[in-house]
Amino acid sequence: MKRQEFSGWLRAVLAGGTAFVLFALETRQALRPARREDRGVRTGRNLVIAGMAGMVMNLIETPLLKRVARHVERNELGLAYRLTRNPIMRTVAGVLLLDYGLYLWHVLTHKVPLLWRFHLVHHIDLDLDASTAIRFHFGEMMLSVPWRLAQVRLAGASPLAASIWQTCLLMSILFHHSNVRLPIRIERRLRWLIATPRLHGIHHRPQQICLNSNWSSGLSIWDILHRTHRWSEDEQQSTGVADYQRLEDVTLARCLTIPFTLASPAISRPLLLKD
Numbered sequence: 001m002k003r004q005e006f007s008g009w010l011r012a013v014l015a016g017g018t019a020f021v022l023f024a025l026e027t028r029q030a031l032r033p034a035r036r037e038d039r040g041v042r043t044g045r046n047l048v049i050a051g052m053a054g055m056v057m058n059l060i061e062t063p064l065l066k067r068v069a070r071h072v073e074r075n076e077l078g079l080a081y082r083l084t085r086n087p088i089m090r091t092v093a094g095v096l097l098l099d100y101g102l103y104l105w106h107v108l109t110h111k112v113p114l115l116w117r118f119h120l121v122h123h124i125d126l127d128l129d130a131s132t133a134i135r136f137h138f139g140e141m142m143l144s145v146p147w148r149l150a151q152v153r154l155a156g157a158s159p160l161a162a163s164i165w166q167t168c169l170l171m172s173i174l175f176h177h178s179n180v181r182l183p184i185r186i187e188r189r190l191r192w193l194i195a196t197p198r199l200h201g202i203h204h205r206p207q208q209i210c211l212n213s214n215w216s217s218g219l220s221i222w223d224i225l226h227r228t229h230r231w232s233e234d235e236q237q238s239t240g241v242a243d244y245q246r247l248e249d250v251t252l253a254r255c256l257t258i259p260f261t262l263a264s265p266a267i268s269r270p271l272l273l274k275d
């Protein structure tokens, strides 16, 4: 049987095209025009952090994920294979289940202290734009590998389903982290379907009640089902984490070492129960 999956170059073209369009739109119609940091400095820092995470993905996650997805397909394992025999519906089910698995992982990164140490690096960005979307500490990427492999195995995601999900996810996270101002009437409707810039922007506010909402990375349905879907049209809100609001708190060196710093107020503060 011929193995089907999105080719690497197609994914690169779609993601690169999305990033290019969003970057242009952010310049022309910014949702949050008042930036706290120089755009070039911030983007450079985010690209360095993203580059290190990308190395982990390319060297560790992607090869293992492909291997598990091929094993799943060869042996017809996982939930999608139990739900339907139709190959198209099975691929759709695989993509949806992966999307839900990522929602659960995102919740864990906020609730489990060890994971929050690393996910914090994504959240302390003082501005929010498409470059924030790929700014994840390489440690978070490494810790996510077992979960990601389990997701593929349990969902029953074929190489095609896994590659569609990876491509859509990259385009989605670039979009909903972006600083693009969409017409409010469109976004009011769109937020019920997918994560949008205003919707995910709420997740990046310092208030605990905001951090504990809008965890979906693709479809909004997971937040709606778990009652963590929060909407606000108030645009005068800051971004980041309460204990990291100064420029010296978010330098490249700090970003890379924060997870390994024991005495950090934002890390030691319990995020588990309080809203």
Ligand SMILES: [Zn+2]
Residues within 6 Å of the ligand: 106, 110, 119, 123, 203
């Ligand atoms: Zn988060």
